[in-house]
Amino acid sequence: MSCLTLPLGLPLEDIPELHESQMFTLLRKGDALFKQGMPFTGLFLVRSGSLKQVSTTSTDESLVTAYAMPGDLVGLDAIGQNAYPGTTLALETTTVSVLPQERLSELGAQLPALRQQLCRNLSQEVHNERLMLRLLLRRTAEARLAYFFVAMSERFRRRGYSPLRFRLALSRIDIGSYLGLTVETVSRTLARFHKQELLRSSGRDFHILDLEALSRLAEASGRRGGA
């Protein structure tokens, strides 16, 4: 879904911390990696499991704003205000590697390429989010969900997992929150997908039957609103 948490271009191989296996942190389901508002202390690389970021707005709404899976870098959006902009919770048993801020600064000084890549990733992400969300803004529930699963599929594919069968630790409530829909609508739409033989879901396991058609749905159906 988001390139922020998918920094494929980053020369992460150059960072020993992230590849030496002893420095893992273990989280159990429901544990917080960090809480909203905590001062920025560093970035995290997800090794196994998955997490969701929940941001609580000034009006006390909590929104799921990101989903991180193995290989994703978590915490980049904290750099701006030097604090984590949302609470990040483990959705299952999860391990992460830590990249402390000091080390990040050092590395930034040593490797200009890293800094540059980081900037690029951020810039890219700004545009992605803008476009994606503005697109979602004028899409039906059907298209939003189709888009969501196509994006997830792509994400799994890039990691070398099956793009057609995967498990999402997110609840329907979380998915709804992420897409701006109610649980009921998510549920009903998934039922429709099932009936149309597009996507079969059982609990948190998903099986895409017709990626082509889903992609078309994601792009096609929408409300108007030219420029």
Next chain:
Amino acid sequence: MSCLTLPLGLPLEDIPELHESQMFTLLRKGDALFKQGMPFTGLFLVRSGSLKQVSTTSTDESLVTAYAMPGDLVGLDAIGQNAYPGTTLALETTTVSVLPQERLSELGAQLPALRQQLCRNLSQEVHNERLMLRLLLRRTAEARLAYFFVAMSERFRRRGYSPLRFRLALSRIDIGSYLGLTVETVSRTLARFHKQELLRSSGRDFHILDLEALSRLAEASGRRGGA
């Protein structure tokens, strides 16, 4: 609306190019500052007038994705893919200062603070857009528009202009596109605001009568979808 185009923290004072008055580029209404897909050549600082960024998606929809007014920095979202992600058009007679890429690199090397600030602005922006749009995703047309005008008001205020009376060169179509609404809905909602004595609009001139109430509207009315 967006902090990307409002980089108040940037030490722009240190960049002579942006403050020597001879280096202006003049654009007439409808002129493109750059077109979508063009390779990144530099950033622009808006001196007078205003511009809109229009991004055309793979499905041929054009979405207004940003609005730039005097003081805004334009082009930051091009750094990621080394190309401008949208066409930027002058909405009226507009002047901009140019900050070419080479100069930007030089400056980045000389002033680490600049680079850092740039990164921070980008990171901040990622989070802002995420939150803002995800919030809009679950808001009624009324709340979206209220939010839009409150944000605009704030933006004018910061620049030293009146936060209650201002002119937006955007058409209703553009505003609709920006917020994911149809023209008709924008028009009808503005009519309602007028009737409720919240916001008076005549053409492209806007006069906020009750900022308090608008803010409340922006936050309150919404659909559900917890986390």
Next chain:
DNA sequence: CGACCTTTTGACCTTCGTCAACCTTAGTGG
């Protein structure tokens, strides 16, 4: 002045949020 665009207003109909009931899964303690 006339062509064209933007804006407004009305009538209609779809989508999806809301409320409510019910079912299923997972976790707990006897």
Next chain:
DNA sequence: CCACTAAGGTTGACGAAGGTCAAAAGGTCG
């Protein structure tokens, strides 16, 4: 191991918000 509970998920009925279509009224520019 099973009963109980709670959370998550599904399904139906209903209504409101807003998209769609249509038409008319301003505005703007040639």
